[in-house]
Amino acid sequence: MTQSLAVHVDFVNRYGRLDPARREAVGVALERGLTTDPVPGARDERLRTATLTDRLSAVVVAADPPLLLGLHPTDEATAVAERSAVTVNGASGVLEITDLDELERLLPEYRKEAEKASARLFDRLTDDRLRALGISPPVLDIARTIRDLDQLRTLENVLPEAQYTTLHLLGDGLTPDPPERPESGDLAAAIRRSQGRIALVDGPAELLALLAVPPSRQRIFLTPAQEAVAYRHSFPGPATVFGGPGTGKSVVALHRVKHLLARSAGPVLLTSFSDELTDALDRDLSQLVDATQRAAVRVLSLGRFADETVSAEQGPIRYVTDAEHERLWADAARRTGGRFGPHFLRREWEDVVFAQRVADLDGYLAAGRRGRGLRLSTAQKQQLWPGLAEASRVLLATGVRTPLTVADQAAQLLASRPDKPFAHVVVDEVQDLHPAQWRLLRAAVAAGPDDLFLIGDPHQRIHGHRVHLAGMGVDVGDRTVRLTANHRTTAEVLDWAVRVLEETDSDDLNGGVDSMRGYRAARHGPAPEVVGYLTAAEEFAGLAEAVAGWRAEGVPADEIGVAARTPAVADRARSMLDGVFVGTMHALKGLEFRRVALIGVNAGAVPDSAALTPEDDDPLGYAMDVQQERSLLFVAATRTRESLRVSWWGTPSPLLPR
Numbered sequence: 001m002t003q004s005l006a007v008h009v010d011f012v013n014r015y016g017r018l019d020p021a022r023r024e025a026v027g028v029a030l031e032r033g034l035t036t037d038p039v040p041g042a043r044d045e046r047l048r049t050a051t052l053t054d055r056l057s058a059v060v061v062a063a064d065p066p067l068l069l070g071l072h073p074t075d076e077a078t079a080v081a082e083r084s085a086v087t088v089n090g091a092s093g094v095l096e097i098t099d100l101d102e103l104e105r106l107l108p109e110y111r112k113e114a115e116k117a118s119a120r121l122f123d124r125l126t127d128d129r130l131r132a133l134g135i136s137p138p139v140l141d142i143a144r145t146i147r148d149l150d151q152l153r154t155l156e157n158v159l160p161e162a163q164y165t166t167l168h169l170l171g172d173g174l175t176p177d178p179p180e181r182p183e184s185g186d187l188a189a190a191i192r193r194s195q196g197r198i199a200l201v202d203g204p205a206e207l208l209a210l211l212a213v214p215p216s217r218q219r220i221f222l223t224p225a226q227e228a229v230a231y232r233h234s235f236p237g238p239a240t241v242f243g244g245p246g247t248g249k250s251v252v253a254l255h256r257v258k259h260l261l262a263r264s265a266g267p268v269l270l271t272s273f274s275d276e277l278t279d280a281l282d283r284d285l286s287q288l289v290d291a292t293q294r295a296a297v298r299v300l301s302l303g304r305f306a307d308e309t310v311s312a313e314q315g316p317i318r319y320v321t322d323a324e325h326e327r328l329w330a331d332a333a334r335r336t337g338g339r340f341g342p343h344f345l346r347r348e349w350e351d352v353v354f355a356q357r358v359a360d361l362d363g364y365l366a367a368g369r370r371g372r373g374l375r376l377s378t379a380q381k382q383q384l385w386p387g388l389a390e391a392s393r394v395l396l397a398t399g400v401r402t403p404l405t406v407a408d409q410a411a412q413l414l415a416s417r418p419d420k421p422f423a424h425v426v427v428d429e430v431q432d433l434h435p436a437q438w439r440l441l442r443a444a445v446a447a448g449p450d451d452l453f454l455i456g457d458p459h460q461r462i463h464g465h466r467v468h469l470a471g472m473g474v475d476v477g478d479r480t481v482r483l484t485a486n487h488r489t490t491a492e493v494l495d496w497a498v499r500v501l502e503e504t505d506s507d508d509l510n511g512g513v514d515s516m517r518g519y520r521a522a523r524h525g526p527a528p529e530v531v532g533y534l535t536a537a538e539e540f541a542g543l544a545e546a547v548a549g550w551r552a553e554g555v556p557a558d559e560i561g562v563a564a565r566t567p568a569v570a571d572r573a574r575s576m577l578d579g580v581f582v583g584t585m586h587a588l589k590g591l592e593f594r595r596v597a598l599i600g601v602n603a604g605a606v607p608d609s610a611a612l613t614p615e616d617d618d619p620l621g622y623a624m625d626v627q628q629e630r631s632l633l634f635v636a637a638t639r640t641r642e643s644l645r646v647s648w649w650g651t652p653s654p655l656l657p658r
């Protein structure tokens, strides 16, 4: 691909804010091709302007390829070009724009303030250290005057983004990423390196296609925090990225794939736990990589990957049906003398016996039951064992399979082969994976640098397997990066959703805890609307009215999501709504909409009594199941970009925040 033009995210955002007529006119001008004019008196002669319409001009960096930096009324474009300078960050090698006039205007004021203070924020750091971390001379001057983080924040929109981020981390007592020591400091290389902020296109047609992608669908640009992890040169082993809902974790996954493809011939596996999620990743990846690179990536769910691996050796696989599965656990429960229920047995088998590949009673007596709540005495384990052994016999020895047993078989097949199918594996939504799936991931790639890039959110765990990664041969050491800024949900919805979780901590897959503190959302919107009705019929009528209202406001049907806790309630809603996404709360995972309605959030339905371990059998297991139901409501509530409506009939769910 020839890359004849580069475009900065700021240009794209400004274009997106124009009215349709101006957008059209700018499009026509871009199609004709750019003519740039030098700006007399510019502090950096590489900054030019290009006239686009009678009122609008682009700020352009004269480089190879030319970079469209900003889009402004012509006077303003000239002023930006006059007072700024283009530089290459000394640590990361990315392109930066510094407003020199503004820094020089502020410096005397900040110096005067600094003289009054007894200490300044960066006193403990030498100039050499700051320079090595990419702080440029004009920024260093003003950084020296800063007293505290609050004062630093006043410079957020003045300093180049990456330098601001570095200073903020240092001021917070944290260590920024080590410098990458870029091999070349020239502008062309810097443009190519600034992947998350600058897109390269092969001409006006491709540029217009990029500009036509609505902001909610664009996956091209990253914030500096996202960019720092997605384009980190290399991790010496498995790395994790944790972040709350809407922090751009899936976007980071896509860019990590792009980065790996630029550095290695692959092949790369991009995977997640469901086909819906991998289908969405697959669609978005095509925005980022070209056809040659695309050919070196497999995008498929863990279930399909496992199925492919096993069926290649053994032919088509027959999976157990839901009815057979239910019968199996009812049989197993009978073999325990009826002392334990089918639900408990299934969880015990999946999370202990099968998770640890326990083969006999002695193994079971010795097995740890981390995360399983209720303590069991030796006598109880002995009572349980015949039921568990029968489940193992049916599920492992006969030809009947579940997705999890197939994952385990695939893991064993791959583990026994010297050649691994992938050079790198990138996984989204790791919080829901079962140990068998972790074993499969581990076996899909040889241990080494950049083997596993794991992305997730412990608070969105909705399938209940608790895993300790080091025990799966996945040691992430201190390679955990956290993302905190939410780009999807409004602050009002995020606050409400966090209250559903009741401020609990979730274990972080790594033996520690991941706390909710630090989530933030910059956008604002209406508070969630919570509506109660006397009967289900009235609630459905209220839903239909609300959806009709949104449609009348101009919200397209496919930008509306409706979810219920159970398939039956969802089916009923689906039958009365056309073109709108209607599904279970589980099915909302990973999706997003402009408006979301959660229905049937009543006592008895949320939490779903059928999904709870009976409290008398196992109080701790019960508490964990309730927590999982909270996570589910949290996940469903955070799917909306604009507003959330929650309804119930009869008695409201006890999980709703008061």
Ligand SMILES: Nc1ncnc2c1ncn2[C@@H]1O[C@H](COP(=O)(O)OP(=O)(O)OP(=O)(O)O)[C@@H](O)[C@H]1O
Residues within 6 Å of the ligand: 215, 216, 217, 218, 219, 221, 222, 223, 226, 243, 244, 245, 246, 247, 248, 249, 250, 251, 252, 457, 460, 487, 488, 589, 590, 591, 592, 638
């Ligand atoms: N740097 C960014 N600039 C603008 N929008 C962004 C940015 N990063 C993410 N977004 C937007 O935020 C939304 C959420 O991103 P994404 O789906 O990657 O988040 P996530 O962390 O995987 O979410 P979840 O865990 O809730 O499924 C998307 O609409 C995406 O386009």
